[in-house]
Amino acid sequence: MDFKLEKVKLNIDTNSSKHEINHEYKQKIKELFGQFCSEIKNYLKKYIGDNVDTKPVDDLQEDYNNFFEDPNYKLKFEYVKKYTFKKDLKNNYSKAELEKNDFKILREDIDESLCSKEDKVKFIIVEILLNIFQELKDYIQINSSLTPKQFYNYNYFIDSQPRCCFCGQLLESSIKEDKDNKNKKEEYLHADIEHIIPKDQFPQFTLHPENWAPCCKECNMGEKRTAFFKDGTTQEKIDKYKSAIKALGLEYNKLHPLKLWNNYKITYNNSLKIEINNNLSEEAKEFLNFYGIEHRIETMTSRCYDILFNIIQHSNIRSPESLERFLENMASSNWHEINDGYSLNNSPQIWQEFIESILYDECKLMALWDEVKSMNMSIF
Ligand SMILES: [Zn+2]
Structure with a gap:
């Protein structure tokens, strides 16, 4: 045969x-x-x-x-x-x-x-x-x-x-x-x-x-960052994986998008800070590291500025006051997502705190206004 x-x-x-x-x-x-x-x-x-x-x-x-x-x-x-x-x-x-x-x-x-x-x-x-x-x-x-x-x-x-x-x-x-x-x-x-x-x-x-x-x-x-599955017998590796998944509040036969994120605390204050919830087991922490999630969110956050600037480009902003009003609206909106497809809604905080970090900092606000001005000059 x-x-x-x-x-x-x-x-x-x-x-x-x-x-x-x-x-x-x-x-x-x-x-x-x-x-x-x-x-x-x-x-x-x-x-x-x-x-x-x-x-x-x-x-x-x-x-x-x-x-x-x-x-x-x-x-x-x-x-x-x-x-x-x-x-x-x-x-x-x-x-x-x-x-x-x-x-x-x-x-x-x-x-x-x-x-x-x-x-x-x-x-x-x-x-x-x-x-x-x-x-x-x-x-x-x-x-x-x-x-x-x-x-x-x-x-x-x-x-x-x-x-x-x-x-x-x-x-x-x-x-x-x-x-x-x-x-x-x-x-x-x-x-x-x-x-x-x-x-x-x-x-x-x-x-x-x-x-x-x-x-x-x-x-x-x-690239997977640490060798979560490196040591031990096959059975030990599988057991380790299952117990990590359980500790993270996930189901091993279905990774629900965004549920992984409940295990992170994210703050944005000048720069982004991501912390893995402290009460997690070592296995669970190692699993999160395996997927390099914090690295991924850094990449996403670095795009906040690009996203914002892209939206501003399509808005008619002619004065520092209108820029301020614009940012106030922006903090609560999900335009970033429509604009870019990127989900900062994993943690809506990220976008909001990013915008607020500009809005409530006179120096940053003026620096942004300068950029908007020079952009306007190049357009008109
Ligand atoms: Zn992804």
């Missing part, structure tokens, strides 16, 4: 509610994962022999099914680090020559070190799964013109505005037209998916929708 990834069509009624869509999608992904696992077992038997130990695949599948559902569940599958035993794999497993077209397995950079036979089998499995994960988007078709990622992201926000789960910035959306059916138009978000539990360390959760959190590009690409 040759292993072939069949295209899978998800017949989801795109007219049903977002909640139902997401549920169906998750179920389907789980089902698919089960299919992949059983096909991988067949594949291993075919190329390595009937006596191959396929327990790692069963463990992987069990991890996958139970990870988010049973808090007492103990992980069975320890992910074997990649790239340590490729040479041995090549020498001894020529029979297991994997078909590149099926799995796109790269086997060029072979390492010298040797490993046990069991590890080799795990290695093959992990490689196969990783490749399947990467290719998955081509194999799933939804009754929709959106990609699975776009589809999932859009339907994630059932009870909240579409915001990045980490920095809270509003996610922009666009309309996509179906290639075949010009009348069918669907909205989707410009969002990435962050794997809450890193996929390079825990490939078995790459596909798990409950490990996905829609986020903005900046947050997804931003």
Whole structure:
């Protein structure tokens, strides 16, 4: 039997509610994962022999099914680090020559070190799964013109505005037209998916929708600051993560945008000050550091001035008094958001205190007026 990834069509009624869509999608992904696992077992038997130990695949599948559902569940599958035993794999497993077209397995950079036979089998499995994960988007078709990622992201926000789960910035959306059916138009978000539990360390959760959190590009690409998931066994890391999430008042299977922010105290007084609530556990603090949230908000705040200036540019301000009145209105408004899409409403305080720091400081106010004047001169 040759292993072939069949295209899978998800017949989801795109007219049903977002909640139902997401549920169906998750179920389907789980089902698919089960299919992949059983096909991988067949594949291993075919190329390595009937006596191959396929327990790692069963463990992987069990991890996958139970990870988010049973808090007492103990992980069975320890992910074997990649790239340590490729040479041995090549020498001894020529029979297991994997078909590149099926799995796109790269086997060029072979390492010298040797490993046990069991590890080799795990290695093959992990490689196969990783490749399947990467290719998955081509194999799933939804009754929709959106990609699975776009589809999932859009339907994630059932009870909240579409915001990045980490920095809270509003996610922009666009309309996509179906290639075949010009009348069918669907909205989707410009969002990435962050794997809450890193996929390079825990490939078995790459596909798990409950490990996905829609986020903005900046947050997804931003360097994770501390190695929250670095030390300990896999089970210890998962336990640590779960207890951090609980301490932060979050649910581990759904990161609600903005809820993370309840754990920060933000003040703006000349410069921005962000403090993590002191009564949090060390794990929780470390988790917040992992996502570098305070760094993200610094970036956002540094944009306050740009946002303000941009709005002023489109307003007709001709005297220091009208600038003052303008700022008074501005402190309580959410124009910054309309103008920029950036959510300073994570902490409405930030915007308000930024404006007030100018408004109630004569020197700053006059400096701003000078800038407005010179801008006006360049315009008129
Ligand atoms: Zn973000």
